[in-house]
Amino acid sequence: MRRRDFIALLGGAAGSLPLLASYGQPDSRSTPALVTPETQAAIDRGLKWLAERQLPDGAFGTAGSYRKNVGIAGLAGLAFLSSGSTPGRGPYGGAINRVIDYLQSRAAPSGYIVEEGVGYHGPMYGHGFATMFLAEAYGTTDRPALRGLLRRAVDLIIDSQNDQGGWRYTPASNEADISVTACQLMALRGARNTGISVPKKTIDRGIEYVTRCQNMDGGFRYRLFEAAESRFPRSAAAVASLYTSGVHEGPLLDNGRRYLQQFFPGVAIVRDQENYFYGHYYAIQAAWHAGGRMWEQWYSGIRAELRSSQLTDGYWSDPWFGNEYSTAMALIILQVPNHALPIFDR
Secondary structure (H helix, E strand, O other), X not given: OOOOOHHHHHOOOOOOOOOOOOOOOOOOOOHHHHOOHHHHHHHHHHHXXXXXXXXXXXXXXXXXXXXXXXXXXXXXXXXHHHOOXXXXXXXXXXXXXXXXXXXXHOEOOOOOEOXXXXXXXXXXXXXXXXXXHHHHHHOOOOOXXXXXXHXXXXXHHHHXXXXXXXXXXXXXXXXXXXXXXXXXXXXXHHHHHOOOOOOHHXXXXXXXXXXXXXXXXXXXXXXOOOOOOOOHHHHHHHHHHHHHOOOOOOHHHHHHHHHXXXXXXXXXXXXXXXXXXXXXXXXXXXXXXXXXXXXXXHHHHHHHHHHHHOOOOOOOOOOOOOHHHHHHHHHHHHOHHHOOOHHHOO
């Protein structure tokens, strides 16, 4: 699926979004109205700050263990794409092209996208986010070399699926966890949208792994063969990955949504601050696919939270993974109503 001009998708009916039946399909013609002028101003400040943080080689991050992380570069690229810019076009077209250049420069012949010499925690996370960005960008550019890179990156994910049906921190791992698995499933969906073939068996085995990780409360444990409580961030990732992998109804999703609704933005609960942006990045996607009241309430709630937590310079702060990471995540969340990324197609 190629999209050369996302700008046209940003228009929508004026006025507020009508309340839909629970879990109904949101009206894509009117959802941009959720991006209020105040929200758009926050988005514009965030995009400007993020673009100014890009390094000359296209990477992001200058210090710490997430310096020049390929996954953060991919997330930043997704934030720019979400605004309607495409490679070489729009206010952030140049920044998007530089992200592509950087990821191409960090791709091994095997297809593994990684910044060598930096001690990343779980480099398959970075590979997954980078691959998803390249898939989203590929549909809007004529750069012929990008298809070969994307094909190799996808093949590495396919070949890295282990006997459990999932993925772990490195390509050669014999174990799996729900978080890395969700990331790879999302990348594979993005690739399939562009016409890159992915074996149905790979997706089916991934779905089976996620399904087996669901707990009785509807949330998801971190790893299959361990007694672990459900947690909001990984449960949001699991539900979002199921939607994008083709699961659209049934008790698995019903119970997963029910679990997530305990964590609506603004609810007075103890939050997982370390994984706040990660959790809501996936939760807003799950809510978008669910539609109806869940979508409206989640977006309006997280919109208010993110507007109140944005710092004066335009960024969002995260002491664990860096401000470029948190700002990119926040921008993707706030721009979901634009419907500019094919990964949000149903």
